[in-house]
Amino acid sequence: xxxxxxxxxxxxxxxxxxxxxxxxxxxxxxxxxxxxxxxxxxxxxxxxxxxxxxxxxxxxxxxxxxxxxxxxxxxxxxxxxxxxxxxxxxxxxxxxxxxxxxxxxxxxxxxxxxxxxxxxxxxxxxxxxxxxxxxxxxxxxxxxxxxxxxxxxxxxxxxxxxxxxxxxxxxxxxxxxxxxxxxxxxxxxxxxxxxxxxxxxxxxxxxxxxxxxxxxxxxxxxxxxxxxxxxxxxxxxxxxxxxxxxxxxxxxxxxxxxxxxxxxxxxxxxxxxxxxxxxxxxxxxxxxxxxxxxxxxxxxxxxxxxxxxxxxxxxxxxxxxxxxxxxxxxxxxxxxxxxxxxxxxxxxxxxxxxxxxxxxxxxxxxxxxxxxxxxxxxxxxxxxxxxxxxxxxxxxxxxxxxxxxxxxxxxxxxxx
Numbered sequence: 094x095x096x097x098x099x100x101x102x103x104x105x106x107x108x109x110x111x112x113x114x115x116x117x118x119x120x121x122x123x124x125x126x127x128x129x130x131x132x133x134x135x136x137x138x139x140x141x142x143x144x145x146x147x148x149x150x151x152x153x154x155x156x157x158x159x160x161x162x163x164x165x166x167x168x169x170x171x172x173x174x175x176x177x178x179x180x181x182x183x184x185x186x187x188x189x190x191x192x193x194x195x196x197x198x199x200x201x202x203x204x205x206x207x208x209x210x211x212x213x214x215x216x217x218x219x220x221x222x223x224x225x226x227x228x229x230x231x232x233x234x235x236x237x238x239x240x241x242x243x244x245x246x247x248x249x250x251x252x253x254x255x256x257x258x259x260x261x262x263x264x265x266x267x268x269x270x271x272x273x274x275x276x277x278x279x280x281x282x283x284x285x286x287x288x289x290x291x292x293x294x295x296x297x298x299x300x301x302x303x304x305x306x307x308x309x310x311x312x313x314x315x316x317x318x319x320x321x322x323x324x325x326x327x328x329x330x331x332x333x334x335x336x337x338x339x340x341x342x343x344x345x346x347x348x349x350x351x352x353x354x355x356x357x358x359x360x361x362x363x364x365x366x367x368x369x370x371x372x373x374x375x376x377x378x379x380x381x382x383x384x385x386x387x388x389x390x391x392x393x394x395x396x397x398x399x400x401x402x403x404x405x406x407x408x409x410x411x412x413x414x415x416x417x418x419x420x421x422x423x424x425x426x427x428x429x430x431x432x433x434x435x436x437x438x439x440x441x442x443x444x445x446x447x448x449x450x451x452x453x454x455x456x457x458x459x460x461x462x463x464x465x466x467x468x469x470x471x472x473x474x475x476x477x478x479x480x481x482x483x484x485x486x487x488x489x490x491x492x493x494x495x496x497x498x499x500x501x502x503x504x505x506x507x508x509x
Contacts, residue, residue, distance in 0.1 A: 095191070095205040095212045095219075097157075097180060099129040100146060103139035103383070106322065106413045107232055111206060112142060113295055113485035114492055115150055121493030125150065126198055128191050128215070130157035130183050141385035145298075151198070155190040157183035177210035177241075177249045184215055191219045201500045202262075206230035213253050217260060226262040226499050232292075234271050234409055258282050262499045265492075267291050268434040270409040290492055292413040293485045294420040302390040311395050316464070317353045318426065319396035321389055322414050324359040329402040329450070331368060334428060336453035337460055339372035346461060349376040354400070357392060358383035393421040398467055401427045401435065404450050408433030415439070416483045424467040428456060442479060 096111035098104075115125045127150060132138050134157035146152065158164060160174040160181070174181065194200070203225050205216030213229055220227040236250040257264060258279045265288045266272040272287050311317040324331055338354070341347045354377060356365055362380050369375040384392070393399060399418045403410070411434050418425050419442060427447040429435040436447055446466070448459035481487060 094125050095128045095187070095203065095216050097130050097134075097183065097209040097212050098206075099127060099152070100142035101132050101138040101140055102135045103137045104135065107206075107208070108142065109295065109413060109485070110230075110232060110292060112145065113293075114489050116145070116147055117486045117489030118493055119147075120486070121490055123493050123496055126194050126200060127152045128187060128194060129154050130180065130187070131155065133157075133163075134159050134180055134183065136162070139383075139385065141387070151194075153190050153194060155183060155187040157186065172243065172245070176243075176246050177214065177253065178208070180209055180211050181214075183209075183211050184218070187215045188218050191215060192222065195219065195223055195225065200225065201503075202226050202228055202496050204228045204230060204496075206232060207235060208233060210235065210250060210253055213257060217253070217256055220260055226503070227257075227260055228263045228265060228496070228499065229257045229261040230265045230290075231271060231275075232267055234274055254278075258286075262286065263288050263495055265290050265495070268409055268411050270434045274409055288495055290488055290495070291483070292411065292416055293483045293488045294416045294480075295485045296420070298387060299390055299394075299417075299420050302387050302394060306391065306394060308395065310397060311355065311392065312353050315351055315353050316397045316467075317355055318398045318400050319355045319357060319392060320359070320400040320402065321357045321393060321417075322359070322412070324356060324361050324365060324402065325404075326361055326364055328404050328407045330404055331365065331402065331450075333451055333453040334402070334456055335368040335372040335374060337457040338374045338377070340453075340457055341460065342372070342374050342377065346464070347377055352377050352464075353379055355379040355381060355396075357381050357389065390417065390421070393417060393423065396421075396423055398424045398426060398463070401425060401429060401439070402450055403429040403433065403435040405430040405433060408435075411435045411438055419483060420480060424463070426460065426463045428459075 098108045102108050131154045160170045160179040164170045205212045369378040427439045428450040446459045446463040448455035
């Protein structure tokens with residue numbers, strides 16, 4: 094399993110996908126090996142998930158540098174050092190490290206996950222040198238209109254995609270629209286090679302968070318709406334949200350003594366502070382730093398409500414956080430295009446309060462209806478049947494079945 098984002102990486106919830114697959118695949122007949130990067134390559138680290146790495150899991154951490162931090166002079170570095178991404182140097186050590194793992198353990202499949210694009214480059218080189226089947230995991234679409242902005246990097250992304258479509262036994266996507274996007278982009282590729290394994294939540298982590306849970310509200314007497322995770326300036330632009338909050342604050346629909354909106358670990362703190370000040374809503378806005386994963390889950394469980402934000406420019410994506418929100422079983426306000434994958438997923442689970450993130454008037458209407466319909470002690474429940482499918486253990490079962498389908502013909506040929 095070739096994954097840049099693996100504990101102690103701390104900049105994205107994407108770390109959960111590889112970690113939980115590595116935990117649960119052994120229950121379905123597959124023993125993983127993980128090839129990742131040395132922690133010095135990470136912009137931020139946290140030790141809170143290190144204890145959840147299975148003690149018998151073999152993890153090799155190859156040398157890697159971040160071009161922006163380690164190879165820059167006066168804040169500048171050659172663009173070639175960061176193509177396809179800032180961790181291209183990882184390739185130089187990860188390929189030989191992967192070859193050593195292959196020689197020692199004889200794995201049957203190579204699996205790599207994007208982002209980071211360099212992980213797919215490493216996987217392609219190992220696949221071509223060894224002939225081991227490759228499964229390419231796309232947590233996000235790679236080349237998109239206007240992304241990457243640099244034309245040469247965009248071309249390189251397209252080249253990597255084309256190589257994966259030609260060489261990989263399976264291409265795995267986390268949303269239906271992303272899978273359909275690639276089917277349409279590469280119509281000559283066999284349809285069965287495009288697979289869907291969505292993100293999910295970790296039941297064991299939630300069970301641990303619920304043991305001895307203090308049910309005291311986050312702000313006693315104030316309805317607290319929680320957004321947990323990064324607020325991207327483009328993909329999760331909160332400008333229209335604050336326009337709606339300004340009007341609601343102005344006419345008394347939200348009051349500082351009865352309402353708070355909490356942004357936990359948004360990264361772009363200054364953007365939120367600037368919008369809060371400009372809209373006159375600073376007295377109802379809380380901006381708080383990152384916290385360990387278990388504590389973040391506990392906060393979700395204690396929140397009066399949960400806020401999801403996803404821009405229409407990411408309609409083919411579903412934040413992994415949404416599945417954790419479903420498991421937390423708190424009332425969700427969804428600010429996402431109803432026609433996008435996030436919006437449709439929330440509608441399928443019966444959520445009534447959904448509005449496009451870019452539309453201040455629609456947000457205001459949905460927000461007002463949401464606050465009227467929920468109480469601080471309300472606890473709507475996502476059906477258990479849906480939750481079972483959404484669990485990381487359930488997703489690992491799907492991946493194991495896919496891996497079986499990849500190697501079964503090869504095993505039959507070998508036996509013959």
